[in-house]
Each structure stands twice: as structure tokens, then as C-alpha cells.
Amino acid sequence: MPAVQETVDRVRAIDVDQYKYGFETTIEMEKSEKGVSEDVIRFISAKKNEPDWMLEWRLDAYKRWLTMKEPEWARVSYDRVDYNDIYYYAAPKRKTAESLDEIDPEILKTYEKLGIPLREVEVLEGIAPERRVAVDAVFDSVSVATTFKAELAKAGVIFMPISEAVREHPDLVRKYLGSVVPVTDNFFATLNSAVFSDGSFVYIPPGVRCPMELSTYFRINERDTGQFERTLIIADKGSYVSYLEGCTAPKRDDNQLHAAVVELVALDDAEIKYSTVQNWYPGDNEGKGGIYNFVTKRGDCRGARSKISWTQVETGSAITWKYPSCILRGDDSRGEFYSIAVSNGMQQVDSGTKMIHLGKNTTSRIISKGISAGRSQNTYRGLVSAHRKAKGARNFTNCDSLLIGDQCGAHTVPYIESKNASAVFEHEATTSKISEDQKFYCLQRGLSEEEATALIVNGFVRDVLQQLPMEFAVEAQKLISISLEGSVG
């Protein structure tokens, strides 16, 4: 059955030619020389005042990267990036600011236009505090501001640009950096390890529930640059943190590269909730320009009863290549992946997740909705695996795709590998397994099967997305009411 009109209209509202964040900020920038080489890496490392071990780490990664080939297995086609024709470091010329007043006003204006709060809202006594979000704003290769640092420090939470963390908390960084995504993991992650410039570092001490949402807002501004951010989040025993990520870029005719690495570590009883609203410039209707989003995101449920949850709303980027994953190492740990990926124009999305069950009684859930319109291609690619020792592992996967128009494609490539008899895996493209009881209830009240299914699944997704703070939820809210009607499985 074809998509219903309401869905068509909603998807059109976020079509590529409606991109709102495509403006450019003119500002004086300092850049490395074009291309990547040991000298450029030394330059970046020196700019960040890094200790020697960090530089060595980068150079090792670079040597390794030189022997690697760009992966070709994803269902995307694009003009290969000339890795020697882009800048790996670009930062606003003004020195890092101590207070907001010292930041280049052009940058402040940029974030204002994007609706990102860089000023800490003073809370008056006696008035119920607003929901607050601490923001780390990354502009091209550097972090320009991090809010609420002092208040977070009171709770023992470390939230700072990773370049600062390398200097101020070297032990923590050394212990965990590259422990989830090894330096040699894949072509893009290895390149990132060599040239990463900034990103956020979060450490939540044992037993602490982070007092506010943390977020990083990534903005690519400068022409011909690549953004290589690195995020590392560690939730120590019994702690909790919710982290949000947003991204935008100017409209340009040429493609820009974004190759990030995100590592999450959850120790015993800890929980990390990682949400992304990915809205990089998707290119125009003819496929000109747009961001190449080649990202490695992985969470390690290292401790018993830990939990990592990925939520992503993907509407941007010309090419998306990203598979936020969970390694369920600790016994009774849990991984979740909720995704809505909408592709329009000439966008190509190849995204999904990996749930690797290693520990006993580990559980995971994957809910993925792909919607393709225009002439786009949208692929879900996922792996669920249970290793020999993963007794009692359970997974439920549900991925639905919807096509709008007859020029686009929707693809599903799931891998389900079970090496343990007590592991129970269910992969469903239809929704019959969700809850027969709920469906029966709806049908009894006169809803059609399709309506009932849509109601149940949408109700479920809505629950997830409504947990996003308002600043990030605007785009997401538009998507959640999209009906599943016409879903092709």
C-alpha cells in the first residue's frame, strides 16, 4: 500500500530544499596546511598543547591509516574524498575565551540563530527552575564554549572539551580512550584517531545522577574542512547521564567530510542515554553538496546491569555511514537502539546498529524506522550476535521501511548470528509480535489492523522521543506522527 497523504506532507516539510541552517558565518580562521601528514598531526597536537603520549598515539594511528582502504561494502556511492585536499584543523582566530563576553560575537550570533543556548540562564530563587541543558559548542575544530561547568563540577561531573581533558585528566583519558573503538577499528575511525581535534569528555563519578542533560552542538562552518570530533563518555558505577548531540552545517556546493568517533563506557549499574538529532546539510535536490557523515559510535556495557541506549533522528547528510552499537559485556546488561531515518532528495543513508551479546542474560532491543522519499536510498544494516557464553541473551528487532514515491529505495540488511541455544532472537519486519494483546484491544474498538499497528508503534517511539529536551525535539516532534501506513517491511 502506498504512503498516506499525511505522511507525504510531513516528509515534504523536511525536504532538502527546506534546510534552515544553511547560512555561513564569516569569521577569521586559523587553519593547518591542507592535507594530512605527520607535520599536520604534530601541528594539531601542538595547538592543543598535548602531552607526548597523545602525539605518539596519533602518529601510530596515522601510520596504520596509511595501510588501510576506504570501505566499499555500504550501499552508498559517492565521489571519493581527496584526503589531501581538505583542512584537518580550522579554528576561530581569537584565543579561547574565559567567559562568553570574550567569544567572537559572530560565533555567538551563529549559535543564537541555531537556537543553541550558550548563556547559563540564571535561576531566580523561589521560581521553579527551567529544564536546563549544559552545552559544549564545537565550531569546526575547536570547542568555543562549555556551559554549566562549575555547577556540574560541584556534583563531581567532569564535562569539558576533550582537548582540555587530555591535559587535565590524563589518567582517565588514557585509560578509556580507544578502549571501545580501537585505533585500528576501521578506516574512518583510524583517521579520526590521528587527526581528531575536539569533542566532549564526560565523566560521571560513582553513584551520581548527572544533575542536568549534557549536550554537544557540532557546527561545521569553514569551507574545505573536515570535522573530526571525538567524544568519550564514562559512566562510573551506579551513575546516570543523558547526553544529546546536534549538528548542522552551511549550504555549499561541494561535499564536506565529518568523521567522528564516539565511545561510551558504562560500568556496573550505570546508564548512558545518548541521543542524536543529526541535521547536517543534506545537499540540494540534485545531490550537489552536503556532508559525508562517516561516524563510528560504540558503547561498551562493561559492568554488570549497565545500560546504554542510542536514540537517533536522522534527517541530514548527503551520505550517512553510521552504526551506533552496544557491546553487552557485563552480565544482565542492556542495549537499546531507537532510530528514525528520513532520506529525501538524493540522500543516501546506510545506518543501523550492532548488538553484541557477550555476557549472560543480556538483552537488547532495536526499533528502526526508515522513510525514503525523493530519489534517496535508505538502508538499515544491523548485526545481532550472541556468543557462546551469552547464556539467556535476548534480542527483539523491528525494522520498518516506508517509501514515498517510486524513485527511491528502501533496503534492509540484518545479520543475526546465534551461537547459543539459550539465546532467543526475534527479528520482525511485521509488527505482529509487538503485542498481540494491545493489538487485540485496538481491533476490538474498531481500529483496522494497520491503524492499530501504527498506533502501537508510534506510541512507543513517541515515548522515546519525548524524552529529548525541547531544544532538540523540534525536528523529532515533526517526525513522530508519521504514520507507518504503507510500510513495506
Added chain:
Amino acid sequence: MADVTNLRSPAEAGLSKLFESARKSFATEEAISREEAFRFFEATGLPSRRVEAFKYTDLRAAITEAAPPAEAPAEDAAKAAVAGATSFAKIEAVRLTFVNGHLVAALSDLDRLPEGVTVAPLNAALAQGDARLKRLAPVEQARENPVYQLNTAFLADGALISVAEGARPAMPVHLRFVGAGATAFSTATRVLVELGAGAEFTLLESHEGPDGVAYQPNDALDVRIGEGADFRHARLNAEGRAAVALSTLSVRLDAEARLETVNLVTGAVLSRHQIYLHVAGENANAVVNGAALLGAGQLADSTLLADHAAVGGVGREMFKTVIDGDATGVFQGKIIVRQVAQQTDGKMKSDCLLLTDDGQMMNKPELEIFADDVACGHGATCGAPDDDLLFYLMARGLPRAVAESLLVQAFVGEAVEAVSHEGARAELIGRIEAWLAARG
């Protein structure tokens, strides 16, 4: 990942050598180009884990030696080999017997073919440049497949079966493949089947061989189902336990054509059954089922590609795998729905029962959809027999082993029930029971 170049394995070098000596017997102008097929094969070699389509079935590791092609057997030897062949033996059918990959006329019913059915030995058809050979070319994707390329390169014998328009032979044709020998050998056979418009035809296919010999059969069945024709196919893989058995089924469906194919695997240390469907005509209907019962050391791979290129096609694919010991089950299914194939209705399902902790199941049910008005679904499940169901049966006094057997029978039976031919269905169910009984 770093760039890796595979060195030629001893088996690959052996295959090249064997091909060099085999080519002397080729006719100068062939309807099937073995040279080209082998060049393509040689360029890539035996597929390893690094080749996506062979990710779970590493033929490079499994085939360590190139077994020499088997010679045509003497009549006495052939008779002796067939004496022990029991598959579908009790079913009244027109038999075409292949021993070590060669059609044995004396053991075949070439002289009592039903009306409307003609059979030509493949060698004769090749020598005469039979026009049907071109018409019955396999589905495009099969041609690019290394297993099929090897089959083409070393093709030794086979048959060309034509069923006339509107013909409905009462008796099925039984392709009986029997392997015999004391040392490793390889076979390459191809059977081409053409169903004229409105024809109805049942084909049974069985594969048996000696247990202790590491022989390597490679069989292909290329079928074209004409408009409104109905093709029913039941296949039994009861190969010897050391065999590495590769097979390809390629089917083109014209408008309103119907296909029913069921494959039951109990034999071979490694088997890979590849199914290629090309839905070329409107409103075609395909039922593709598979069942595998695997014990210690076995690996069975079912790989399916259903390419819908016409309006209104219906596909129902169901695969059931039961794993005992340290066996490995593999299911790779892919449904492609092209832009023109609106109103396609495709459902693909792979279920697996793991009876022990040592077994493993790899599922990869893929969809590739370019049409917006379709209903396609895929499902995959994997797990141990349901404790609640076991408890229910045991509470009624059944011992655990019997209860488990009942559940397995019900589980696998679902895939086998689709066989329309009563005798064939009963035989396949009997095989399931025998497998369970042997398990104890």
C-alpha cells in the same frame, strides 16, 4: 581494514590444472561457454569469508583439494551403486539416473516418457547446439556466481527436459543422483527444464552417496516456467556425510506461472543450496521452502535471491533449520522488488531450533525495495525449543526426548507440508522421523 591479497590456494591451482586437461574434450563451438566461465572463476578464485555472499560458508577453507572429475561408470558398477539408493524409490516415477554425474541410459526410463515430455541427454544437446540451451540461460545473478561458474566450466552431463504446452503428465520425473567411489571425486551436472504455457509438471530430485568419501558434487537446475504453467519440485539432499555438496536452482517465472520448491537437507558435511528466482511475468506465484536437519560437524547453507521484476508477484519463502551437535545453519535470503514490480507481496521467514549449546545459526534476511506499493516482510527467529511447550507435553506423560521430537517434527513439518506430491511429502516426513530416531 588493511588490503589483503589472497594467494592461490592448492585447490585453486588444482582446479586450473584439471580444467586444462578437461578442455581437450570440449566441442569447438559451444552453446555454453566453459572457457569464459572458468576465466571468471579464476579471477576471483574460491570464495572465502571476505566475499559477502560467502561470509558464513568459506568454500576456500572447506575445499582444500580439487577432486578430479568422475569418469562415466561401467554399467555393472552403476547398477551396484543404484541398488542401495532408496530416496523416492517407492514412488512411481519416470527415473533419470545419474551415477557420478553421468546419465546412465540403462538405468533410466528414457523409453517410457509420458506424453508431452521429451528428454535429451545434455551432452547430445551440447554437441548439436540445441537452441533451447540459449533460451534456458540461468537467471543473470546466477551466472556471476562462482559455484555456478564452476558448474559451467566442468559440466560433464545432464539433461534437457521439455514439457509441451498444456501437458499434464500424470507421473513425476525423478532425477536420481547417486555417487559411488572409494576416493574423492567431483561431479558437475546440469538439468534444464522448460514448461510450455499451461503445463503442469512435478520433478523429484534426490542426491545420495558414500559416507566416508569426500566427494564434491556441483549440480545445477535451470527452469523456465511458461505462462500459467505450474512447476512442483521436491529435492532431497541425503549425500554422504563427508561430501561437500554445492547446488544451484535458477527459475524464471513467466506471467501467472506457479512454482513450488522444497529442499530437505540431512546429508553432506557442507552443503550450499542456492536459489535464484526471476519473476519476469505478472502475477506469478512462488513457494520456496527449505528444511535442514543437521548433526555434528555439518554446515548447511540456504541462499536465496528472489528478484521481482513484474507486477503482482507473490513470494512465500520459509526456511526451517534444526541444529544438533556443533552444526552450523546458514540462511541468506534477499528479496529484490524492482520499481516496475508494484503490488508485489513477498514474505520470507527463517526459523531455527538450536538443540544444543554448541550449534550456531547465521541468518541474513535482506530486502531491497524500489517500488512504493508493495507488501514485503521478513522474519528470523532463533532459539531453543520452548520450555512451556515441552512442559505441556511432558506433563502428559511423554518422556523429554519424545516431547522434543514431536516439537521438532511440527517445526520442520511446516516447511515440508507444502510439497503437493503426496508420496514425496510422505517420504520427506519419513526422513525427518528417521533423523529424529537416529538422534535417539
